Amino acid sequence: MSCKVVQPPEEGTTYFKIMDCDCTFTLDTQKLQKRYLELQRSLHPDNFSQKSVKEQENSESQSALVNKAYKTLLKPLSRGLYMLELEGMHIEEGTDSGADSAFLMELMEINEALDEAQTPEKANEIGQDTKGKLADLTVQIDAALRKGELHTAKALLAQMKYYANIEEKVKEKLSGFM
Structure with a gap:
C-alpha cells in the first residue's frame, strides 16, 4: 500500500487472509462480498492500463487470486474443503468417502422422488428438505472443525457434497417447469 504499486501475490497467503476474514466455517458472507468488491475496485486490471507491464501483470494475478478466494x-x-486442505486433508473426487448404505439409499430415494416430481410445489418441497439438511450439516461441520475433528468434518463434507448436488438438480427441475 505504501508504495502505491501493485505487488505480486504473496506466496502461501490463505484465502481467509486475502479476504480479511476469520478462518472459520461460518463466516459472514456479506462481509466477504463487501471485501471482494473493495479489492476488485482497487486491483482490477482496467485500472492499470496506463501502468507498467509488470504492474499490469501483478494486477491481473492479484485480481484472479481475489476471484478464486471469493x-x-x-x-x-468449497470453504470446508479448503479448510481441510489447509490442514493437509483432501476429499478425492468420485469417492463416496465411506458413505454407509443407509445414507446412499436415502439419496437414491430423494433423487427418484425428484425425478418423479410432476409439479413445482413437489420439487420445491424436496428443495426445502435439502436446504434443511444442508443447514444441519453446516452446524455439524462447524462444530467438528472447531473441535479439530478433521475426519468427522471430512465425512460430513462428503455428505454435504451429495446434498449440494441434489440442490442443483432441484434448481434444474424448477427451471424446467417455467
Missing part, C-alpha cells in the same frame, strides 16, 4: 470461501462446501 468463490472458494463463498459457498460452505
Whole structure:
C-alpha cells in the first residue's frame, strides 16, 4: 500500500487472509462480498492500463487470486474443503468417502422422488428438505472443525457434497417447469 504499486501475490497467503476474514466455517458472507468488491475496485486490471507491464501483470494475478478466494470461501462446501486442505486433508473426487448404505439409499430415494416430481410445489418441497439438511450439516461441520475433528468434518463434507448436488438438480427441475 505504501508504495502505491501493485505487488505480486504473496506466496502461501490463505484465502481467509486475502479476504480479511476469520478462518472459520461460518463466516459472514456479506462481509466477504463487501471485501471482494473493495479489492476488485482497487486491483482490477482496467485500472492499470496506463501502468507498467509488470504492474499490469501483478494486477491481473492479484485480481484472479481475489476471484478464486471469493468463490472458494463463498459457498460452505468449497470453504470446508479448503479448510481441510489447509490442514493437509483432501476429499478425492468420485469417492463416496465411506458413505454407509443407509445414507446412499436415502439419496437414491430423494433423487427418484425428484425425478418423479410432476409439479413445482413437489420439487420445491424436496428443495426445502435439502436446504434443511444442508443447514444441519453446516452446524455439524462447524462444530467438528472447531473441535479439530478433521475426519468427522471430512465425512460430513462428503455428505454435504451429495446434498449440494441434489440442490442443483432441484434448481434444474424448477427451471424446467417455467
